[in-house]
Amino acid sequence: MDRPIAQTLEIVIPAYRMHSQLFNNMLADLRESDAQKRIEDRTNHFTWMVGNLVNCRYWLADVFDIPERDPYDALFKDAKALDSTLTYPSLAELKEQWHKISPLLYQKLLTVDEPELNQAYAFGMDTPYVEENKRNMVGMCLDRESYLFGQLGLMRKVLGYEGVRYDLDDRLAY
Template sequence: MNTPVSKKLDIVIPAFRMHTQSFLNVLDGITEEDALKRIDGKTNHIIWMAGNLVNCRYGMAWVLGLREEDPYSDLFFQGKALSPEYNYPSLQALKESFHKISALLYEQLLQAPDELLDSAFQFGMNVPFVPATVLSFMGMCIGREDYLCGQIGLMRKILGYEGMKYDINTNIPY
């Protein structure tokens, strides 16, 4: 692993890299058809969950100064509610977008200085024990990724797939 400029990211970066692996593993083998299924019309489908996770990565990149646009932002920005009227992208398209932004974001994380991480950033949580900083936003996004991977993992089981594997692809450097 490359060494980040800021020691404050010593926990965030390994979690980020593990989530890269988990995201790809949790989606492994899921068909495009199954990725659009909802349970009793009440749950989000896997496409929405995956798209929201990819959008989180675009948000992290944006806050760190990387001006890459999520091509599906209008469907997923700030957890926009799922709607049956929307035409959602394929899992394959989301994976491609995920790889693109993840590689770029990883480099931004490595270069992020303490001054940027400590800077004020209002992200709407308004929780007294969570400082409104860029670093806190990174941490909240990492938590969101955990949550979404867990939700997709549960959907895997409900849809009849085996549980997610924890295989590591060492060829993915981010």
């Protein structure tokens, strides 16, 4: 296993890599024609959730000054609500962006040091027990990803697909 310079991120690295893998597994065998379906027009569709996952990684990359930008930021920034009048990118396009930003962010997580993680970074939670710094931004991002993965797993079942598999691809090294 890769070891980060910042000891406080040791628990993050396996979770990050598992999320990278789960992303692929969530999309396995999903037909594009099902990606825009909603439950009784009250839920987000699969594409919106996947786009938010991608945007979350770009958001965290920005926290660490990685210059790459999400080309679909206008659709997903700040978990912008689904707008059924807009055209969303395909799952293939979103997957491409996921695999573009994820290895760059992974390398940063391995090389960031404790002083940088301790740097103040406001994220507007105003929660007295959550210090607003870069370290906790990493935690917030992983939490958001976990939340979206749960929704995607449920949507797979609702759409008639098998549940998400936890098969791992050792070639995915981020």
